[in-house]
Amino acid sequence: MTPATTGHRLMAVGLALIAILIAPAVWAQTRGLQQVTVEGASANPIPIAVTDFVGDGVGGQISQVIAADLERSGLFRPIDKGAFIERIADAGRTPRFQDWRAINADALVVGSATQQADGRLRVEFRLWDVAAGAQMTGRAYFTQNANWRRIAHIIADEIFKRITGEDGFFDTRVVYVAETGPGNARVKRLAIMDQDGANHRYLTDGRSLALTPRFSPTLQEVVYMSYAQGTPRVYLMNVDSQRQELLGNFPNMTFAPRFSPDGNRVVMSLAADGSSDIYSMDMRSRSMTRLTNNPAIDTSPSYSPDGGRVVFTSDRGGSMQIYVMSAGGGEPQRISFGNGRYSTPVWSPRGDYIAFTKQDGGSFSIGIMRADGSGERILASSYLDEGPTWAPNGRYLMFFRQAPNAGGRAGSVRLYMVDTTGRILRPVPTPTDASDPAWSSLIPQ
Amino acid sequence: MKMSIKILGAVAVLMLAAACSSSTTPGPEGATASVAPGTPGHFQQVAGDRIYFETDMSTLTPDARATLDKQAAWLKQYGDRYQTFMIEGHADERGTREYNLALGERRANMARTYLSSQGIPAAKLRTISYGKERPEVVGSDEGAWSRNRRAVTVLQ
Numbered sequence: 001m002t003p004a005t006t007g008h009r010l011m012a013v014g015l016a017l018i019a020i021l022i023a024p025a026v027w028a029q030t031r032g033l034q035q036v037t038v039e040g041a042s043a044n045p046i047p048i049a050v051t052d053f054v055g056d057g058v059g060g061q062i063s064q065v066i067a068a069d070l071e072r073s074g075l076f077r078p079i080d081k082g083a084f085i086e087r088i089a090d091a092g093r094t095p096r097f098q099d100w101r102a103i104n105a106d107a108l109v110v111g112s113a114t115q116q117a118d119g120r121l122r123v124e125f126r127l128w129d130v131a132a133g134a135q136m137t138g139r140a141y142f143t144q145n146a147n148w149r150r151i152a153h154i155i156a157d158e159i160f161k162r163i164t165g166e167d168g169f170f171d172t173r174v175v176y177v178a179e180t181g182p183g184n185a186r187v188k189r190l191a192i193m194d195q196d197g198a199n200h201r202y203l204t205d206g207r208s209l210a211l212t213p214r215f216s217p218t219l220q221e222v223v224y225m226s227y228a229q230g231t232p233r234v235y236l237m238n239v240d241s242q243r244q245e246l247l248g249n250f251p252n253m254t255f256a257p258r259f260s261p262d263g264n265r266v267v268m269s270l271a272a273d274g275s276s277d278i279y280s281m282d283m284r285s286r287s288m289t290r291l292t293n294n295p296a297i298d299t300s301p302s303y304s305p306d307g308g309r310v311v312f313t314s315d316r317g318g319s320m321q322i323y324v325m326s327a328g329g330g331e332p333q334r335i336s337f338g339n340g341r342y343s344t345p346v347w348s349p350r351g352d353y354i355a356f357t358k359q360d361g362g363s364f365s366i367g368i369m370r371a372d373g374s375g376e377r378i379l380a381s382s383y384l385d386e387g388p389t390w391a392p393n394g395r396y397l398m399f400f401r402q403a404p405n406a407g408g409r410a411g412s413v414r415l416y417m418v419d420t421t422g423r424i425l426r427p428v429p430t431p432t433d434a435s436d437p438a439w440s441s442l443i444p445q
Numbered sequence: 446m447k448m449s450i451k452i453l454g455a456v457a458v459l460m461l462a463a464a465c466s467s468s469t470t471p472g473p474e475g476a477t478a479s480v481a482p483g484t485p486g487h488f489q490q491v492a493g494d495r496i497y498f499e500t501d502m503s504t505l506t507p508d509a510r511a512t513l514d515k516q517a518a519w520l521k522q523y524g525d526r527y528q529t530f531m532i533e534g535h536a537d538e539r540g541t542r543e544y545n546l547a548l549g550e551r552r553a554n555m556a557r558t559y560l561s562s563q564g565i566p567a568a569k570l571r572t573i574s575y576g577k578e579r580p581e582v583v584g585s586d587e588g589a590w591s592r593n594r595r596a597v598t599v600l601q
Contacts, residue, residue, distance in 0.1 A: 182583070183580060183583030184579065184580050184581065184582075184583050185579070186578070188578070209578055211542060211578070212542065212543060225546075230573070231573065232546070232573070232574065252550075253546070253550055253573070253574055255543060255546050255547075256543040256546070269543070269547065271547065271550045271574070273554060274503070274550060274551040274553075274554030274555065274558070275551070276547040276550065276551075297544065297547040297548065297551065299543050299544060299546075299547050300541070300543045300544070313541075313543070313544060315544075319501075320540075320544060343540075343541040343543070343544050344541050344543065344544075357541050359539065359540070383585065384538065386541050386542065387541065387542065402538070404585035405583050405584050405585045405589070406585070408583050408584065409583065410583055411585065435542075436542065
């Protein structure tokens with residue numbers, strides 16, 4: 001439909017990323033660094049010194065990206081470079097630990113970025129445990145120059161994993177709905193960016209409403225809903241070519257799409273005679289299987305990570321609640337029983353929690369509960385918090401927050417990130433107002 | 446101060462209505478400007494093009510049914526001039542985006558079913574949901590929400 005455009009390719013095609021473990025002179029035997037866990041996110045993030053990577057070119061920028069990633073997680077406090085005593089001139093030498101203890105750094109990151117004779121960039125880093133005076137990890141990467149940002153995110157993920165024991169989430173992207181214009185005629189277009197806001201790009205032109213984008217497991221495609229041809233329907237877009245394809249041709253509205261974990265199916269709602277039911281589409285044959293058959297509203301379906309179950313929203317019991325059924329359909333079980341109305345359930349990639357939007361009293365909250373409905377925990381609340389999406393490590397969520405409208409003007413709508421304890425809450429930068437984020441899995445390397 | 450702004454607003458609306466109509470007969474002072482019979486403006490004036498709903502409900506209120514009765518009468522008289530009667534369903538912002546798309550569809554369908562039961566050909570009645578994406582009033586209080594929970598019949 002839409003002609004293919006030649007934008008810069010987003011995916012790892014030709015990344016030619018080679019990582020090698022750098023054997024340290026001395027492995028950390030007893031680590032002076034206390035293990036921090038995301039669950040136990042304390043008020044005292046780890047002080048970490050991220051030095052400028054040695055070498056000409058992008059070394060300083062790489063360390064900036066790493067430090068910003070770590071800071072954003074809420075578990076690290078990068079120390080101001082102005083306080084550094086030792087100047088790292090050779091990333092391969094053992095640092096003077098007393099200089100780093102003097103500025104209360106618990107961890108130290110050194111590295112280098114050097115141009116190879118064959119045109120590639122070699123980026124190397126080492127993570128040091130300052131108290132123990134020992135290397136915790138070290139790696140080298142060979143890649144094209146243009147990939148330096150990705151290398152920085154991959155290094156930040158390595159550091160995060162080595163210190164917290166959890167997988168990182170920095171080498172990821174976000175697709176979301178960019179909003180501009182007056183409240184009664186908002187322009188809503190799809191946009192994609194790196195998790196930290198870099199490499200921002202629009203995927204639709206804004207001529208028609210585009211909503212609820214969700215990544216495929218390979219991140220090559222996005223499913224979403226669009227009013228492009230009048231009737232709102234689910235479309236598939238190739239992120240690189242921006243080619244759009246209608247998924248099925250039904251007389252009525254299709255909406256709330258989401259990929260199965262293996263990418264072979266897309267589950268969505270189809271409206272007929274005022275009722276909305278859940279169907280799953282086989283992506284090869286494009287045939288639809290009906291999963292619910294009920295006069296109520298059934299929507300916002302999301303697969304469990306093993307693909308065996310689907311969690312969804314239904315008002316079949318009189319108000320919006322969360323139900324779980326087999327991925328092939330069958331009798332669903334209600335799992336939400338707290339006060340208020342529950343919607344937009346999303347299964348964590350780890351399988352342990354289901355995130356949701358909850359309406360209670362005058363506020364909207366983002367919360368999580370276990371897959372059996374127990375252990376409900378509210379993470380963030382405001383006039384309107386909506387639409388959680390999981391980071392690939394299942395320990396952070398993104399959602400959108402809308403301020404009340406005032407004086408006939410639309411309230412601001414912004415993306416936020418929160419951890420599963422609710423203690424780390426921070427805005428995610430976007431060029432304009434933003435809603436409906438979908439967080440990708442780690443980008444394939 | 447507030448009062449004078451309101452009056453100015455009313456005058457502006459009247460002028461707009463007059464400018465839109467194809468043949469305007471100036472009415473008596475203070476009366477609504479009349480519009481040509483059979484036009485969308487006439488439909489809005491005589492029947493009312495929209496109905497409103499209670500919070501999270503799609504059942505038709507007595508007011509809504511009365512409006513739909515008038516819409517049905519008008520459509521029987523002038524409907525031949527139009528191919529489609531598109532009913533747009535909307536919700537207020539106090540619901541999630543996906544649920545509100547379904548709710549808007551259910552509201553539009555309630556109006557469609559009612560108009561059909563009043564003898565309007567089902568083949569000409571179509572529905573579309575805008576969920577909470579296209580509010581009539583940009584506001585965050587019950588006054589705004591109550592006007593955004595609506596189904597609007599658009600002549601095409």
